[in-house]
Amino acid sequence: MQEFLNNWIPNVMGKLPAFYEAIGDTLLMVAWSGVITFIIGLILGVLISVTGQGAILENRFVYQVLDKLISLFRSIPFIILLTWVMPLSRAIMGTAIYVRGAIVPLVFGAVPFFTRQVESALAEIDPGLIEAALSMGCGPIDIIFRVYLRESVAAIARGTTITAVSLLNLTAMAGVVGAGGLGDFAVRYGHDRNMVDVTNVTVVVLVIMVCVLEFVGSLVVKKNTHER
Amino acid sequence: MSPKNTWDFKVGGITVIELVHVSKDFGKGRQEVHAVKDVSLSIGKGEIFGIIGFSGAGKSTLVRCINLLERPTSGSVTVDGQQMMQLSAKGLRQARKRIGMIFQHFNLMPSRTVFGNVAYPLRGSGLKSREIADKVQGLLELVGIGDKAGVYPGQLSGGQKQRVAIARALANDPSVLLCDEATSALDPQTTKAILRLLKQLNEKLGITVVVITHEMAVVKEICNRVAVMEHGQVVEQGEVFSIFAAPEQTVTRNFIRTTSNLRKIDELIAADSPITALNPGEIIVRLSYIQKNVSEPLISTVSRKFHITMNIIYADIEIVQDAPVGGTVAIISGEQEQIESAMKYLREKNVCVEVIKSEYAGKE
Ligand SMILES: Nc1ncnc2c1ncn2[C@@H]1O[C@H](COP(=O)(O)OP(=O)(O)O)[C@@H](O)[C@H]1O
Ligand SMILES: [Mg+2]
Numbered sequence: 001m002q003e004f005l006n007n008w009i010p011n012v013m014g015k016l017p018a019f020y021e022a023i024g025d026t027l028l029m030v031a032w033s034g035v036i037t038f039i040i041g042l043i044l045g046v047l048i049s050v051t052g053q054g055a056i057l058e059n060r061f062v063y064q065v066l067d068k069l070i071s072l073f074r075s076i077p078f079i080i081l082l083t084w085v086m087p088l089s090r091a092i093m094g095t096a097i098y099v100r101g102a103i104v105p106l107v108f109g110a111v112p113f114f115t116r117q118v119e120s121a122l123a124e125i126d127p128g129l130i131e132a133a134l135s136m137g138c139g140p141i142d143i144i145f146r147v148y149l150r151e152s153v154a155a156i157a158r159g160t161t162i163t164a165v166s167l168l169n170l171t172a173m174a175g176v177v178g179a180g181g182l183g184d185f186a187v188r189y190g191h192d193r194n195m196v197d198v199t200n201v202t203v204v205v206l207v208i209m210v211c212v213l214e215f216v217g218s219l220v221v222k223k224n225t226h227e228r
Numbered sequence: 229m230s231p232k233n234t235w236d237f238k239v240g241g242i243t244v245i246e247l248v249h250v251s252k253d254f255g256k257g258r259q260e261v262h263a264v265k266d267v268s269l270s271i272g273k274g275e276i277f278g279i280i281g282f283s284g285a286g287k288s289t290l291v292r293c294i295n296l297l298e299r300p301t302s303g304s305v306t307v308d309g310q311q312m313m314q315l316s317a318k319g320l321r322q323a324r325k326r327i328g329m330i331f332q333h334f335n336l337m338p339s340r341t342v343f344g345n346v347a348y349p350l351r352g353s354g355l356k357s358r359e360i361a362d363k364v365q366g367l368l369e370l371v372g373i374g375d376k377a378g379v380y381p382g383q384l385s386g387g388q389k390q391r392v393a394i395a396r397a398l399a400n401d402p403s404v405l406l407c408d409e410a411t412s413a414l415d416p417q418t419t420k421a422i423l424r425l426l427k428q429l430n431e432k433l434g435i436t437v438v439v440i441t442h443e444m445a446v447v448k449e450i451c452n453r454v455a456v457m458e459h460g461q462v463v464e465q466g467e468v469f470s471i472f473a474a475p476e477q478t479v480t481r482n483f484i485r486t487t488s489n490l491r492k493i494d495e496l497i498a499a500d501s502p503i504t505a506l507n508p509g510e511i512i513v514r515l516s517y518i519q520k521n522v523s524e525p526l527i528s529t530v531s532r533k534f535h536i537t538m539n540i541i542y543a544d545i546e547i548v549q550d551a552p553v554g555g556t557v558a559i560i561s562g563e564q565e566q567i568e569s570a571m572k573y574l575r576e577k578n579v580c581v582e583v584i585k586s587e588y589a590g591k592e
Contacts, residue, residue: 126333128333129337131297131331132336132393132396134324135295135297135327135328135329135406136348136349137323137324137325137349139317142352146351150337150339151338151339153339226338227338227382
């Protein structure tokens with residue numbers, strides 16, 4: 001087995017510690033920025049949904065500001081965002097490089113995307129449910145948690161999967177600012193030193209990661225879908 | 229106020245819902261819609277009150293003004309003695325718990341089981357989970373689906389879904405149940421069953437029921453009184469029987485026509501059906517009963533008294549609020565003078581007589 005691998009993917013086998021570290025860095029980046037993005041995006045997504053026209057906490061100002069900000073950040077290419085938020089990253093995380101330095105730009109890149117995902121998940125909810133809850137004397141907080149969020153678990157899980165996959169993509173670019181990770185690994189060896197096997201193995205690992213994410217996502221979706 | 233606007237409330241004449249000069253406008257400027265215009269209604273405890281109107285008449289907006297899902301532009305709303313418009317946000321939520329509401333499309337939460345849906349409004353009611361479980365089971369049995377607690381709404385039929393919605397609406401023991409087109413998405417049989425359930429609940433719990441519909445059949449089936457809406461206004465209201473027997477407004481007549489077979493004769497005549505063919509000297513009349521006391525055998529009496537023959541083409545007499553309403557379409561033959569006197573006699577007996585086709589030379 002060992003021999004077989006040594007023959008087939010010599011360059012990867014020769015850099016196993018670096019390879020494992022790259023996998024670890026990628027997972028760390030996705031996990032940290034994913035968790036933070038999930039929390040912030042969920043809050044902003046709910047906020048923009050409940051302040052929209054005719055919604056339970058209608059507020060033109062909050063809605064417009066959020067809507068414009070999200071559009072603004074979504075229109076900035078990630079590679080530019082990456083360098084643009086560097087000072088902020090240094091201020092918050094103490095550094096603009098390594099895994100720590102990548103979290104802030106990753107969050108900035110993913111939050112607007114995920115917020116829109118949450119927004120559209122909540123928009124799928126039948127307005128009749130909100131009306132029923134209001135008629136039962138429920139307040140806004142109650143409706144947010146027990147109707148909006150509860151009824152959109154499946155749709156939010158779908159949005160979360162898509163966002164996690166796109167975060168995985170973004171981590172590859174974060175390598176540019178010295179964040180490390182699989183993308184950086186593949187570019188540095190596979191591309192720069194023409195070690196094709198490194199690129200191939202990296203692709204395989206990334207595909208497996210995406211599959212795992214999608215599998216978990218679809219499991220959550222399935223468990224929370226009760227339509228006939 | 230005409231006599232038919234008075235109503236002796238079943239339970240001591242207590243007013244539960246009082247709308248005074250309620251108006252609701254949507255939008256501004258050129259897009260402004262006056263959805264409800266100056267509506268005043270009072271609905272008594274224990275009544276089943278119907279609000280009927282064609283689509284867009286403002287019925288939904290009007291009921292939504294009762295629990296302030298829609299805040300009236302002007303006017304006042306009193307429910308159970310509480311001035312709804314003056315309540316704080318918290319007070320309003322408290323008041324809404326005492327006003328159940330059900331909808332055309334049921335509005336059940338798909339992610340919750342039947343149990344979860346009915347238990348939903350009980351959170352924060354101070355009941356322990358054991359008590360909630362008992363209460364929910366009791367409610368499900370009350371609406372006839374005691375065996376469905378663990379099922380998701382997606383697996384239920386329309387009628388069963390509406391039963392769940394009714395159980396949910398009753399969870400906080402409301403004094404009022406608002407039904408906005410609650411049977412409009414159901415087939416005729418299921419509609420009947422749900423209406424029967426509403427009537428049972430009304431009798432058993434003494435709950436006041438407000439029924440919004442565009443179907444006169446629904447009103448006829450369960451309502452004590454009805455208000456007819458058109459263009460945001462209540463154009464006619466009164467006891468269902470009186471409205472059926474003597475509608476004053478064109479809309480009302482149109483609604484009644486949709487439920488009465490007596491109107492079919494017009495189509496038959498228009499189509500020159502053989503059963504409407506007349507010999508000289510014969511006429512076709514429509515006799516409609518407009519008073520609750522029509523119980524004499526009027527047709528045989530007049531036939532004997534005036535030596536005429538009355539050949540009944542068909543009759544459509546229904547029992548509404550325990551009295552017959554509807555009438556008969558008949559061909560009368562005999563001496564013209566006798567026919568005239570017979571019709572006069574019937575009119576004196578408070579039967580509405582309309583000549584719809586005549587084969588004698590003179591006028592009626
Ligand atoms: N939220 C709203 N905004 C603007 N117009 C509305 C709104 N709700 C109802 N309307 C208008 O008010 C009128 C009455 O509507 P509605 O009360 O739903 O009638 P119905 O229930 O009798 O069909 C309609 O012309 C409708 O378009
Ligand atoms: Mg309506």
